Every structure is written in structure tokens, then in C-alpha cells.
Amino acid sequence: MRGSVFADLHLHTFYSDGTYTPEEVVARAAEHSLQAVALADHDTVEGCAAAESACGRLGLEFLPATELTCELDGAELHLLAYGINTAHPELLAAMDRFQEVRQRRIREMVARLNTLDVPLQAESVFALANCRSPGRPHVGRALVAGGFCSSVDEAFERFLKRNRPAWVPKFKITAADAIELIHRAGGLAVMAHPALNHLDPRILDLVEMGLDGLECYHTKHNAGAVAHYLALARQFGLLVTGGSDCHGMAKGKPTIGSVKLPYEHVERLQATIADRRRRAGDQEPAPEATIPDCAFHAPR
Ligand code: AMP
Ligand code: ZN
Ligand code: FE
Numbered sequence: 296m297r298g299s300v301f302a303d304l305h306l307h308t309f310y311s312d313g314t315y316t317p318e319e320v321v322a323r324a325a326e327h328s329l330q331a332v333a334l335a336d337h338d339t340v341e342g343c344a345a346a347e348s349a350c351g352r353l354g355l356e357f358l359p360a361t362e363l364t365c366e367l368d369g370a371e372l373h374l375l376a377y378g379i380n381t382a383h384p385e386l387l388a389a390m391d392r393f394q395e396v397r398q399r400r401i402r403e404m405v406a407r408l409n410t411l412d413v414p415l416q417a418e419s420v421f422a423l424a425n426c427r428s429p430g431r432p433h434v435g436r437a438l439v440a441g442g443f444c445s446s447v448d449e450a451f452e453r454f455l456k457r458n459r460p461a462w463v464p465k466f467k468i469t470a471a472d473a474i475e476l477i478h479r480a481g482g483l484a485v486m487a488h489p490a491l492n493h494l495d496p497r498i499l500d501l502v503e504m505g506l507d508g509l510e511c512y513h514t515k516h517n518a519g520a521v522a523h524y525l526a527l528a529r530q531f532g533l534l535v536t537g538g539s540d541c542h543g544m545a546k547g548k549p550t551i552g553s554v555k556l557p558y559e560h561v562e563r564l565q566a567t568i569a570d571r572r573r574r575a576g577d578q579e580p581a582p583e584a585t586i587p588d589c590a591f592h593a594p595r
């Protein structure tokens with residue numbers, strides 16, 4: 296039976312640029328008979344608590360995650376952080392900064408659109424996004440809602456894609472810093488949709504920085520790409536993950552259910568997360584040493 300159990304470890308909600316609530320994502324996952332899910336919203340973990348509760352109610356396994364936009368010598372890559380402590384102060388502070396960068400960038404993109412005689416207002420993008428972690432898809436949707444473009448794809452093609460007139464480069468954490476941050480927050484760092492980033496020659500460098508896994512299964516990976524990244528994961532001793540990268544209705548048809556990660560990879564991921572936690576715990580002072588003397592713990 297185990298061979299027919301699947302997971303989706305790359306899902307977005309309306310806390311970033313998806314359209315589903317956490318409860319809706321989990322309900323869709325249950326409809327697709329998925330056993331385990333992870334929310335991987337951009338630069339936020341706000342949806343994780345609600346998704347975890349919904350998973351509890353429906354008997355699904357939940358992994359907290361986030362997707363961080365990173366930079367490696369000028370090239371962009373996305374790192375998925377699995378099993379992080381969602382209350383980790385340093386991680387939360389870093390994500391606050393990334394969210395501020397995103398909000399400032401929206402204002403800059405809108406200002407550029409205004410110079411192009413597109414009278415969009417930043418406030419209408421923020422109202423539509425209604426989240427702390429807005430992104431270009433929200434600008435695209437606002438352009439469609441305002442009647443300036445007929446589709447989000449057209450908005451990207453005309454204005455928002457890299458080097459298009461309203462595109463604004465974004466500050467990104469370096470991959471090395473992101474991997475260290477993810478590890479300090481108790482998580483594992485996985486390279487998202489590697490086929491989209493054309494950084495295969497740098498995977499060994501990322502492994503040396505501490506990369507833990509490759510997202511081999513992804514909506515945009517064809518069978519050849521899946522086989523290629525599974526082989527690379529084996530070669531470099533990396534964990535294997537996968538997910539649909541579902542954004543709800545944001546990109547037309549919801550992709551949840553289209554990518555099914557064999558459950559054995561979730562077991563390996565969870566075992567590695569637990570092992571790292573145990574090792575990190577081992578390095579901390581023994582609990583006895585930190586318990587103050589009292590009537591019940593008096594040294595004998
Ligand atoms: P941002 O984080 O603001 O740079 O936006 C990145 C998001 O835009 C990701 O979720 C991408 O999937 C999405 N995206 C990138 N290119 C396109 C495109 N051509 N059409 C629609 N969405 C896109
Ligand atoms: Zn997204
Ligand atoms: Fe991504």
C-alpha cells in the first residue's frame with residue numbers, strides 16, 4: 296500500500312501569492328488523497344498554524360515550510376525551508392525584512408507603471424493582495440482588474456518580467472546566508488524547481504554550503520527533468536522533495552494533485568529533520584546543568 300501514498304510539499308495560500316486559504320488548500324489535498332502536505336508561502340509562515348489544524352482534523356500530516364527568494368552570484372534561486380521552527384525569532388525577523396522589501400518594490404513597480412501612462416495605484420495592489428508578502432502576481436492581477444491588461448500572463452510579458460519596463464530588481468538574501476538561517480531555525484534547505492533556474496553547474500557549490508535536498512518533482516518538470524534531478528540527488532546524497540507549487544486560482548487552473556511525491560521521501564525528510572534536531576539538542580548544555588537548585592533537585 297505504501298507505494299500508493301503521496302504528498303505535495305509545495306503549496307501557496309493567500310498569505311503570499313496564492314488564492315486559497317490554508318483550510319481550502321488542505322481540503323483540496325484531502326480530495327486528491329494526499330497523505331502529507333507542506334505550505335511554502337513566499338517569505339511567510341503565517342498560514343502554517345491554520346493548515347496544521349486543518350490537517351489534524353482531516354488526518355493529514357503537515358510540514359511547516361516557507362519559500363525564500365535567494366541569490367547566487369547574481370542569479371536567482373528559490374530555497375524551500377522544511378521543518379523550520381515557525382516561531383524562530385531570527386527567521387521571523389528576516390521574513391519581516393523580506394516582506395518590507397516586497398512592499399517597497401510594489402510601490403516602485405507601480406511608480407514605473409505610472410511613468411508608462413498606466414494609472415495603477417499601489418493601494419489597489421495592496422488591497423487586492425491583502426497580505427504582508429505581496430509579489431508581482433498581485434501587480435499582474437491588479438492590472439487585469441483595472442482593465443490595463445487582459446491576463447496576468449500579458450501583464451508579465453508587457454511589464455513585469457525581468458528587464459520589462461516595470462520590472463524592479465529585488466534585494467535577495469544570498470543562498471549561503473539563507474541555508475545557514477534555515478539550519479539555525481531547525482529546518483532543511485531544498486532547492487526549489489531547479490529546472491527553472493538553470494543553475495545545475497552550481498549545485499555542488501550549494502551542497503558545500505549545506506544544501507539538503509532537490510525538488511525533483513514539480514509542475515514545470517517534465518519526465519526527463521524529474522529523472523535528471525533524481526540522478527543528481529543520488530549523486531550528491533541529497534534528499535528528494537516535490538510539489539505542485541499550487542497557487543490556487545492565481546495561475547488559471549489549480550495545480551494541486553498534478554504532482555505526487557512518493558511518501559517514502561517524506562519519511563526520509565522527517566527522519567533527517569528529527570536527526571538534526573537531536574544533534575542540535577546534543578550540543579546544548581545538559582538540562583540538569585541549567586535547572587536551578589531547589590528542594591526537589593538538590594544535589595545529593
Ligand atoms: P516575485 O516574488 O514578486 O518576484 O514574483 C514571483 C512569482 O511570480 C512566482 O510565484 C512566479 O511563479 C510568478 N511568475 C513569474 N513569472 C510569471 C509569469 N510569466 N506569469 C505568471 N506568474 C509568474
Ligand atoms: Zn508564488
Ligand atoms: Fe518558486
Ligand code: FE
Nearest residue numbers: 305307362540
Ligand atoms: Fe512556489
